[in-house]
Amino acid sequence: MIEARELTKRYGDKTVVDRLSFTVEPGEVTGFLGPNGAGKSTTMRMTIGLDSPTGGSVTVNGRSYARHTAPLHEIGTLLEAKSVHPGRTAVSHLMTLAHTHGIPRRRVDEVIELAGLGSVAGKRVGAFSLGMGQRLGIAAALLGDPAIVMLDEPVNGLDPEGVLWVRNLLRGLAEEGRAVMLSSHLMSETALIADHLVIIGRGRLLADTTVDDFTREAGGGGVKVATAEAMRLRSLLAGPDVTISSSADDELLVTGRDAREIGAIAAQHGVALYELTPQSVSLEQAFMELTRDAVEYHSAPVDTERKAA
Numbered sequence: 001m002i003e004a005r006e007l008t009k010r011y012g013d014k015t016v017v018d019r020l021s022f023t024v025e026p027g028e029v030t031g032f033l034g035p036n037g038a039g040k041s042t043t044m045r046m047t048i049g050l051d052s053p054t055g056g057s058v059t060v061n062g063r064s065y066a067r068h069t070a071p072l073h074e075i076g077t078l079l080e081a082k083s084v085h086p087g088r089t090a091v092s093h094l095m096t097l098a099h100t101h102g103i104p105r106r107r108v109d110e111v112i113e114l115a116g117l118g119s120v121a122g123k124r125v126g127a128f129s130l131g132m133g134q135r136l137g138i139a140a141a142l143l144g145d146p147a148i149v150m151l152d153e154p155v156n157g158l159d160p161e162g163v164l165w166v167r168n169l170l171r172g173l174a175e176e177g178r179a180v181m182l183s184s185h186l187m188s189e190t191a192l193i194a195d196h197l198v199i200i201g202r203g204r205l206l207a208d209t210t211v212d213d214f215t216r217e218a219g220g221g222g223v224k225v226a227t228a229e230a231m232r233l234r235s236l237l238a239g240p241d242v243t244i245s246s247s248a249d250d251e252l253l254v255t256g257r258d259a260r261e262i263g264a265i266a267a268q269h270g271v272a273l274y275e276l277t278p279q280s281v282s283l284e285q286a287f288m289e290l291t292r293d294a295v296e297y298h299s300a301p302v303d304t305e306r307k308a309a
């Protein structure tokens with residue numbers, strides 16, 4: 001379990017992690033989300049003692065990382081996939097880590113196979129693609145058979161097969177009872193892997209929720225109805241807490257009644273419908289809404305019209 005309590009990090013006068021509290025529970029995948037610069041990497045770095053908090057605390061299985069004598073067995077991490085000596089082979093890199101904890105060669109071979117790196121185990125890491133580097137980083141994270149796995153952007157650079165592999169691997173690790181934490185910018189991808197979401201912006205907690213609740217709350221986009229009798233249906237559907245707008249003569253956007261209710265009222269009054277579509281707000285859109293005020297780096301609007309020379 002990872003427990004952050006009022007965790008704070010300041011660089012000069014800038015507070016990059018601001019009284020952040022959350023828990024990463026065993027048996028679950030926790031998605032750690034936030035826009036660029038939100039403080040995700042800094043939080044993860046403090047978790048494993050690479051940065052020290054200005055205030056508050058973060059513990060790994062009940063004590064600070066530095067107080068564990070064999071940390072690879074407590075928490076396996078992937079923070080920067082490229083922080084591997086390029087001249088080493090995958091095997092020698094993993095063996096170097098294994099030696100620090102008396103982990104046998106057998107386990108190195110196991111994680112190489114698990115990460116799908118069997119055919120390149122003897123190759124120099126400097127020649128690895130980004131995706132292979134990610135796989136090696138994940139193999140290293142799993143080396144000590146840790147109770148907690150914490151990965152910063154693990155699907156970055158992976159092809160679709162690799163993304164699926166990570167998804168299944170992390171779900172499997174959580175099912176074995178491990179606490180799994182992964183950071184990402186991508187809400188929709190994270191929703192496929194995670195059970196629990198910790199969303200931050202400018203170092204502050206914006207949401208601590210489940211994927212199910214987040215998805216349910218994002219679904220409130222109304223129902224689009226198309227009919228030749230739009231005016232008549234509009235008055236039939238009216239009621240307290242019902243809002244109806246219209247973007248075309250034969251279209252209505254209804255909030256406050258679900259599709260089943262609308263269909264039943266229309267059928268009862270003999271109104272033929274040719275469309276009845278719940279409008280779900282995409283998860284990515286809901287995430288952007290939530291973090292809008294916390295985005296540090298706004299893009300300029302893209303001018304898609306080609307300017308005349």
Ligand SMILES: Nc1ncnc2c1ncn2[C@@H]1O[C@H](COP(=O)(O)OP(=O)(O)OP(=O)(O)O)[C@@H](O)[C@H]1O
Nearest residue numbers: 011016034035036037038039040041042043185296
């Ligand atoms: N060593 C440092 N000195 C000063 N500022 C820093 C340092 N490390 C990080 N920051 C700042 O802290 C903020 C949070 O950075 P961090 O890398 O933790 O965010 P992040 O959520 O991981 O972002 P990204 O998604 O872009 O990786 C940023 O504004 C960054 O510029």
